[in-house]
Each structure stands twice: as C-alpha cells, then as structure tokens.
Amino acid sequence: MTATCETTRSLLPEWVRRELEASEAGLIDAHLATCDDCSAESQLVQVLFAGRAVPPSGLAHSVREHIASRTRRGRQQRPWWGLAAAAVAAVALGIGVVAQADPTAVVPIYATESGSADAWMSDDGEIAGAPALDDLSEDELAALLDELTPAVSGGSA
Amino acid sequence: MTSRGADDESPDAELVARVRAGDDRAFGVLVDRHHAGVYRLALSMVSDVGTAQDVTQDAFLKAYSAIATFRGDAAFRSWLFTIAANEARGQLRRQGRRKESSIDSVQPVASEAASPEEEAIRSQESARARTALQLLPEKQRLSVSLRIDEGLSFREIGEVIGSSEGAARVNYFHGIRRLRELMS
Numbered sequence: 001m002t003a004t005c006e007t008t009r010s011l012l013p014e015w016v017r018r019e020l021e022a023s024e025a026g027l028i029d030a031h032l033a034t035c036d037d038c039s040a041e042s043q044l045v046q047v048l049f050a051g052r053a054v055p056p057s058g059l060a061h062s063v064r065e066h067i068a069s070r071t072r073r074g075r076q077q078r079p080w081w082g083l084a085a086a087a088v089a090a091v092a093l094g095i096g097v098v099a100q101a102d103p104t105a106v107v108p109i110y111a112t113e114s115g116s117a118d119a120w121m122s123d124d125g126e127i128a129g130a131p132a133l134d135d136l137s138e139d140e141l142a143a144l145l146d147e148l149t150p151a152v153s154g155g156s157a
Numbered sequence: 158m159t160s161r162g163a164d165d166e167s168p169d170a171e172l173v174a175r176v177r178a179g180d181d182r183a184f185g186v187l188v189d190r191h192h193a194g195v196y197r198l199a200l201s202m203v204s205d206v207g208t209a210q211d212v213t214q215d216a217f218l219k220a221y222s223a224i225a226t227f228r229g230d231a232a233f234r235s236w237l238f239t240i241a242a243n244e245a246r247g248q249l250r251r252q253g254r255r256k257e258s259s260i261d262s263v264q265p266v267a268s269e270a271a272s273p274e275e276e277a278i279r280s281q282e283s284a285r286a287r288t289a290l291q292l293l294p295e296k297q298r299l300s301v302s303l304r305i306d307e308g309l310s311f312r313e314i315g316e317v318i319g320s321s322e323g324a325a326r327v328n329y330f331h332g333i334r335r336l337r338e339l340m341s
C-alpha cells in the first residue's frame with residue numbers, strides 16, 4: 001500500500017520536516033520508491049529545505065533588546081495598556097479622566113491593520129504572483145490545481 | 158526583556174495570555190520560538206540580510222505593542238507573520254522596489270551525515286534552488302517558503318499573504334512546478 005501522488009505531494013513538506021507519523025512516512029516512502037515524478041519533487045523539496053536561511057546568531061537577543069529599548073521610556077511614564085486599564089478602572093469608579101496623548105508612549109501602530117488579511121492588499125492592490133487567483137472561485141481554483149498536480153491517483157511507476 | 162528560555166514549551170496561546178497579563182518573559186519565549194521563521198519570511202521578501210533583521214525586530218515590536226488586539230481567532234504565528242509581511246512590504250516601499258535576489262542570503266544548513274563532497278554538491282543544489290525561488294512572483298515564493306521552511310498550512314499561508322486557502326494551495330503547486338522547470 002502506498003500513498004497517492006496527490007497525498008504525497010501535499011505531505012512532502014511534513015515529510016521533509018520529519019513531522020509525519022512513522023506509518024504515514026512509510027506510505028510516502030513507498031510511493032516515492034515507485035513514482036519518478038513524485039521522487040523528483042521530493043528531491044526539490046529536500047534541497048529547498050536544506051538551503052533555508054539560518055538567522056544570524058544573537059538575533060533573538062537583539063529583538064528582545066530592541067523591544068526593551070523602545071518600550072522602556074513609555075513604560076516609565078505609563079504604558080498604553082496601563083492607560084487603558086486606568087481609564088476602565090476610572091469609569092468603573094465613576095471618575096472622569098481625560099487620557100493625555102503621550103507622544104513617547106508605544107502605540108499599537110498596526111493594531112487593527114495587522115490582524116486583517118485586507119491589509120496585505122490595501123497597499124497597492126496588485127501583488128506580483130498571479131493576483132488574479134484571488135478572483136477565482138473555489139471550483140476554478142480546483143480546476144487549476146488539477147492542471148498543476150498529477151491526475152493519476154496511486155503509484156505510477 | 159528577558160527570555161525564560163527554550164525549555165518553556167507552553168503553547169503560543171498560553172504565552173500570549175501571560176504577556177497580556179504583564180509577563181514580559183513570556184514574550185521572550187515567543188521571540189525565541191518564532192524569530193527564525195519571521196527572519197526567513199522577511200528575507201524571502203526583502204532579499205537583504207540586514208534589512209531582514211530590521212524587519213524582524215520591528216515586527217516583534219509591533220506584535221508586542223499590539224498584543225491586546227490579537228483576537229485569537231487566528232494562530233499567533235499567522236498573526237505575527239502577517240505583521241512581519243506588512244513590515245517587509247513597508248520596507249520594500251521605502252526602498253522603492255525589490256532588490257535583486259542575492260546569493261549571499263543563502264546559508265545552507267549543514268548536514269552531519271553527508272561526506273564533504275556530498276555536502277558541497279547538496280549546498281550548491283540548495284543555493285541554486287533558493288536562488289530560483291527568489292525569482293518567483295511574490296505569492297508563489299511565499300507560499301513555497303512558508304509551506305516548506307515553516308510548515309504552515311495552506312489556510313495559515315492564505316492568512317499571511319492575503320489570499321484564500323485555495324489560492325495559497327495553487328500558488329504553492331504553481332511555484333513548485335516553476336522551480337522544477339527552472340532547476341531542470
């Protein structure tokens with residue numbers, strides 16, 4: 001028993017990352033042994049994965065330092081979330097407060113934009129890489145996918 | 158900001174909840190866990206090591222600052238990667254246009270099992286494949302790199318690149334086919 005071409009190609013990233021259960025990996029291996037086309041694709045996925053970039057050592061540390069240095073000043077005065085919490089507490093207590101705009105405080109610049117998929121397209125609306133795909137229906141996408149992946153199911157030697 | 162270290166295996170959602178409760182060290186763990194992926198995403202968009210580092214720093218700063226707005230209906234990683242992609246696009250806009258792909262950005266991972274000769278051949282192949290990847294249109298390139306390098310699902314990739322799950326899938330397989338043509 002082996003996996004189909006379609007299943008194999010869909011799972012090659014998990015296969016190369018060694019994230020599959022042993023039984024599932026075995027089905028993929030068995031298919032690769034009999035299917036030249038999928039085997040060629042698996043080699044591409046392997047060389048791509050092996051060549052993925054490694055971050056410079058110390059990057060995580062410099063990220064933490066960057067955040068600390070950019071938020072320290074705002075925190076000493078009052079972090080924006082502390083301001084919000086204070087405002088909520090004040091309202092709960094029936095106290096009127098006016099939140100002073102603090103130009104040095106860290107503000108959630110992309111707070112709403114970053115959580116939205118629309119943000120991606122709002123910049124210039126046209127992104128390299130077949131933006132027309134986004135206008136296709138699911139059926140049209142499925143038809144296009146069929147053209148890109150082998151139609152034959154099961155092991156084709 | 159300090160890190161509690163790689164030994165903290167709490168799920169992202171739990172770490173996010175701790176950050177929101179004021180535990181900055183939990184964000185340090187998220188930095189440790191995701192900085193490599195954010196960096197690779199940035200690098201595949203800006204093609205410059207120094208700029209990719211800047212994008213990584215700013216993406217995490219924005220995620221930290223905006224964590225109160227994270228709704229939790231997407232995975233933290235997709236949300237973070239979306240911020241990073243926006244940040245990289247901002248950098249590209251400021252630079253005017255995308256730089257040509259740089260072979261310098263390719264740093265193949267060494268494998269201990271292979272002989273030096275095998276390793277050299279594999280490194281060359283990897284460098285060729287990564288350079289070819291940089292030639293693909295952006296959505297194909299990101300679909301391939303996020304799927305293979307980071308193991309994102311097509312749904313997550315769609316969230317990051319602003320496409321449907323189906324479009325992300327087509328972009329991935331289209332990219333793989335084009336790479337096979339370029340590498341043959």
Ligand SMILES: [Zn+2]
Pocket residue numbers: 004005006008031035037038039154155156
């Ligand atoms: Zn096959």
